[in-house]
Every structure is written in C-alpha cells, then in structure tokens.
Amino acid sequence: MRREIPMIVAFVAGVIIILEFFVPALTPVSSRIQNWYLVVVAFAILVGAFNLLRLNYMKVRHRRTDWPFAILLIVGFFTMALAGLIGGIDEGTAFDWLFNYFVYPMSSTMFALLAFFVASAAYRAFRARTVDSTLLLAAAFIVMLGQVPIGSIWVPSWWPFFLSPDWLKDRIMDIGNTAGQRAILIGASLGVVSTSLRILLGIERSYLGEE
Numbered sequence: 001m002r003r004e005i006p007m008i009v010a011f012v013a014g015v016i017i018i019l020e021f022f023v024p025a026l027t028p029v030s031s032r033i034q035n036w037y038l039v040v041v042a043f044a045i046l047v048g049a050f051n052l053l054r055l056n057y058m059k060v061r062h063r064r065t066d067w068p069f070a071i072l073l074i075v076g077f078f079t080m081a082l083a084g085l086i087g088g089i090d091e092g093t094a095f096d097w098l099f100n101y102f103v104y105p106m107s108s109t110m111f112a113l114l115a116f117f118v119a120s121a122a123y124r125a126f127r128a129r130t131v132d133s134t135l136l137l138a139a140a141f142i143v144m145l146g147q148v149p150i151g152s153i154w155v156p157s158w159w160p161f162f163l164s165p166d167w168l169k170d171r172i173m174d175i176g177n178t179a180g181q182r183a184i185l186i187g188a189s190l191g192v193v194s195t196s197l198r199i200l201l202g203i204e205r206s207y208l209g210e211e
Contacts, residue, residue, distance in 0.1 A: 007202045014200045
C-alpha cells in the first residue's frame with residue numbers, strides 16, 4: 001500500500017482539479033486541494049533546506065572539494081534566516097539590508113559571469129558549417145545590428161528601408177521568432193499534458209522514488 005495510496009491520491013486530486021473547469025460545483029473541493037498543495041510545498045521547502053545544510057555540513061566535515069564555500073553557504077543561510085525571523089522582512093530591516101547589499105549584487109555578478117558562457121555557446125552554435133547554421137548566424141547578426149545605434153547610423157538616406165537592419169530585425173523578431181516561440185510553447189504544452197497523464201494513470205512514478 002506504500003505505492004498504491006500515493007498513486008490513488010495523485011489520481012483523485014488530479015482528476016478533481018481537471019473536472020473543476022467543466023463542473024463548477026467542484027470548485028470548493030479543488031480550492032481545498034490546492035491549499036493542501038501549498039502546505040505540502042512549504043514542508044518540501046523545509047526538507048530541501050535541511051538537505052542543503054546536511055550536504056554542505058558533510059562537505060565541510062570531510063574536507064571535500066571547495067569546502068570553504070560550503071562554510072560560507074551555511075553561515076549565509078543562518079544569517080539570512082535569523083535576520084528574517086527576528087526583524088522581519090519589511091523595508092529597512094536587517095534582512096532587507098542584507099538582501100539589497102549582498103544577495104542582489106551576488107545575483108547580478110552570477111548572471112554577468114553567465115554572459116561569457118552564453119557568448120561561448122553562441123560562438124559554437126553560430127559556426128557557418130551548414131545551411132541552417134548559416135541562416136541562424138545571419139539572423140543573429142541582423143538582430144544584434146538592429147539593436148544597437150550603429151545599425152541605423154551607417155545606413156545612407158538612399159538605402160531601401162526594407163533592407164535596413166532595424167526593419168529586418170523587426171521582421172525577424174515579429175515573424176520568425178514569434179513562430180518559433182509558439183512552436184516551442186506548443187511542444188512544451190504537449191509534454192506537460194503527456195507527463196500529467198502518465199502521473200494520473202500511474203505510469204510515471206518518479207514522485208514515489210521509482211524510475
């Protein structure tokens with residue numbers, strides 16, 4: 001019953017939430033289930049935080065790779081948690097000060113470093129080895145040229161407007177990029193539907209710790 005009960009609960013909860021869109025009388029039941037879901041998520045966050053501390057504590061204890069960074073993580077975790085529990089999280093509190101002057105700048109630094117990895121990946125992806133990669137490279141060059149002021153400065157007055165980088169950039173973003181995004185969204189939606197059906201039917205059991 002350790003496996004059957006979670007599967008039955010997942011099936012019943014999923015079916016009720018789906019039927020709510022067709023049977024308005026199930027709205028109170030669906031709302032109650034979603035409130036229970038929030039409670040489960042809160043406990044899952046606590047379990048995740050405990051597991052994070054445990055893994056980093058073991059890293060420090062056994063002097064594994066980059067264990068000094070694990071000490072900083074543990075100290076930062078408890079500092080932010082205590083600041084929020086004692087003084088609250090409103091503006092002007094210690095938690096707000098730590099977030100604005102430590103967490104926010106570190107997040108900006110991390111994303112700034114990611115820019116170099118993105119540039120490296122773009123360089124490898126935009127190599128003109130095939131027709132597809134050549135089209136991708138040309139489209140990326142036009143979009144980047146249209147995004148900067150030099151893209152409109154260098155175009156002479158007699159140049160056709162439909163060949164200007166700014167006009168071509170708008171056509172690529174409005175037509176090609178939008179079509180690609182919609183195709184990706186449709187594919188992702190179909191993936192969500194198929195995964196949801198697998199969970200409801202008991203085929204997907206990853207939440208039970210099974211493959």
